[in-house]
Amino acid sequence: MDNPTTSLSKPLRCIVKLGGAAITCKNELEKINEEDLKAVSIHLSQAMMSGEVVDMDWSKRQGRLDVSVNVDDIANQSMLDSSNFIVVHGAGSFGHFQASKSGVHKGGIDQPLVKAGFVATHISVKLLNLEIVRALAREGIPSIGISPFSCGWTTFQRNVASADITAVATTIDSGFVPVLHGDTVLDQSQGCTILSGDVIIRHLAESLKPEYVTDVFGVYDRPPSEPDAVLLKEIAVDEEGSWRVVNPAPKTMNEQVEITVAAHDTTGGMVTKISEAAAIAKLGIDVYIVKAATDHSLKALKGDMKGKIPNDWLGTAIRFMR
Amino acid sequence: MDNPTTSLSKPLRCIVKLGGAAITCKNELEKINEEDLKAVSIHLSQAMMSGEVVDMDWSKRQGRLDVSVNVDDIANQSMLDSSNFIVVHGAGSFGHFQASKSGVHKGGIDQPLVKAGFVATHISVKLLNLEIVRALAREGIPSIGISPFSCGWTTFQRNVASADITAVATTIDSGFVPVLHGDTVLDQSQGCTILSGDVIIRHLAESLKPEYVTDVFGVYDRPPSEPDAVLLKEIAVDEEGSWRVVNPAPKTMNEQVEITVAAHDTTGGMVTKISEAAAIAKLGIDVYIVKAATDHSLKALKGDMKGKIPNDWLGTAIRFMR
Incomplete structure (x- = not known):
């Protein structure tokens, strides 16, 4: 359509x-x-x-007897x-x-x-x-x-x-x-x-x-901090929608490791997630995949990654690159 | 519109x-x-x-530990x-x-x-x-x-x-x-x-x-069974949307009583309810106003009132009549 x-x-x-x-x-x-x-x-x-x-x-909540709304506070x-x-x-x-x-x-x-x-x-x-x-x-x-x-x-x-x-x-x-x-x-x-x-x-x-899409992700089978995990920090997507990892730089990257990381993730699969993101990145829209409830996700929600990605940021950025 | x-x-x-x-x-x-x-x-x-x-x-319910769904039963x-x-x-x-x-x-x-x-x-x-x-x-x-x-x-x-x-x-x-x-x-x-x-x-x-509209009504201030209540069983609506009570027959009907009944009903007002219903009845669509969870409401929901209204039915029918 x-x-x-x-x-x-x-x-x-x-x-x-x-x-x-x-x-x-x-x-x-x-x-x-x-x-x-x-x-x-x-x-x-x-x-x-x-x-x-x-x-x-302002609805009833479990474990609370009353609903208290301070109307004046809100009005001000x-x-x-x-x-x-x-x-x-x-x-x-x-x-x-x-x-x-x-x-x-x-x-x-x-x-x-x-x-x-x-x-x-x-x-x-x-x-x-x-x-x-x-x-x-x-x-x-x-x-x-x-x-x-x-x-x-x-x-x-x-x-x-x-x-x-x-x-x-x-x-x-x-x-x-x-x-x-x-x-x-x-x-x-x-x-x-x-x-x-x-x-x-x-x-x-x-x-x-x-301007950007942020995917607040759930459970990783293997946290990025574990020794055998490789965090894909930046992925470039071209006009055809195909993608390649640009950070970590390809020369230090063992492709086998990449696939291992993806396979360990049972919640939909990191590869599927990246493919979905690539379809959006192809439109020129950055996608950030981040772990829920971390400082890194807050930064991604705020759009702080729009320029260069800070070294200490843990997440995956998927972007269009010619 | x-x-x-x-x-x-x-x-x-x-x-x-x-x-x-x-x-x-x-x-x-x-x-x-x-x-x-x-x-x-x-x-x-x-x-x-x-x-x-x-x-x-098939969602969790309060006071129940488990959700049981008999798939085979439903499939058959x-x-x-x-x-x-x-x-x-x-x-x-x-x-x-x-x-x-x-x-x-x-x-x-x-x-x-x-x-x-x-x-x-x-x-x-x-x-x-x-x-x-x-x-x-x-x-x-x-x-x-x-x-x-x-x-x-x-x-x-x-x-x-x-x-x-x-x-x-x-x-x-x-x-x-x-x-x-x-x-x-x-x-x-x-x-x-x-x-x-x-x-x-x-x-x-x-x-x-x-074909018809059924208004399942809540609380009457005064149940129709009380001695001073008059149940308006049938109301006729004309092309202009104005309405008149036809049952009980007007000759036995004391208009003062009618207004009293209406005034006693605080939940939106019976008069408002009838006016709303009249706007629908004007289109040729019967409206039945009935008390919730009674045999009378079941009959109205089934559309059993479409012909002559049985004597033992308690409810209000609002219909178009030339």
Whole structure:
């Protein structure tokens, strides 16, 4: 499908991917990683908001009897300005159980099991979305959850076939931060499927041309500090979308090691992640892959990597280079 | 705005209004009336589904350790066919606190308090929506929550200015039941406001022409069984939208009593409710106002009132009559 650039009244600064593994406990059904989600939310707030933090989640919370909102305090704040961000998150331990039990990703929406699984999966990912929206709102981010299914995102052979970007654009132009999620959607070839956060991000990047994309990644099987791990710090992408590692410099780089690092990462695979990122970098948009809740991710969220990458920064930058 | 009739592949049978007071505990913040919500969900399931009930909420529940889904059982079900329904619900004890604290209904989205309140209110009504979707899914209704804000519903002077019915129509045509809610929306005159469930229903009725509308009402201040209450069983609406009570017959009807009944009802007012219903009845669409979780509401949901109204039915039918 065509992706005409939708215009925003103010350019889009960043699309943030929150990996499912970064914010949920992957081995426990529908369990948020509260600590990391809070840390990521604080970083996001620091990266996009100016001024004091105003709690925007006024709903009941577990373990608290009352909802206290200091109306006068909030009314006396200066403007709650945020720079233009979009957050897209994966499912982690939400949705996967329901999807794999029903095979909703394989289509066949007329089958009772798939139909029930479609409903169950959609419920589960929306539960996560609402929790993430609330966590962000508590740190002062004016976040609004947006479900791709409701906005008419559909796929054809699992690629985006239609997507209404208007809702996202309107939300941003009104001063809010849209929070989208991987979702169950209708597929024009097989009836239904799962639309992944990565596909959503690529589509949004093509349409809304952010300055950069930050992929807040979850668990590495092997931390970059371990002796046999090699951190790919900088990857160059050319016009055709093929990529090569430029830092560490190729001469010191043992290709075998690179593949080992990729294979050790079970959460989707570093190679897949880089390929996805390369498709975005090809558009001239930097992508930074960083570990959640670290100083390095805060820097990447702020866009501090746009020039030369500091030696002490731990993360992977994927950029277009002629 | 124009309301061209959107076509569905199969006609819409019924739009159901679930009043906030029918499904929440009105005096306790963000508290679901579990018992009544369950009863209403069972009635809805009986009215719209054929075949066995398949639990479609596979998410964790309070007080349960495990999620058990009998995949084989579901796979062996016959088709999960539902007749075409839309559910729209009010806010009850969700959203009201956040809206009234911030004045989001009065507009001024650039003010910090209103902006924060917009986010907080949207979160609260979505919490309720998700709970209702889950309750319906547990009774086998393939329900999908749809947030009007996300679908680009906006208002002008609190009337609907734009609304994307496509998402609702696609959801129905794919065999699901859309569940919409009163929501925070952008208003072209004052910045933002609250779009009520009643306004949503009127707009959907104009666009999608259901066979009938059932308003599942919450608490009456005075039950129809009390000696000084008069139940308005049938109300006729003419081309101009003005209405008159036809049953009880006008000769036995003391107008003073009618007004007394209306005044006793504090939840929005019976007169307001009838006026809203009259706007729909004017289109030739019957509206039934019934008390939640009663046999009478089940009959109304099933559309059993379409002919002559049985003597033992307790509810109010509002219909077009020349």
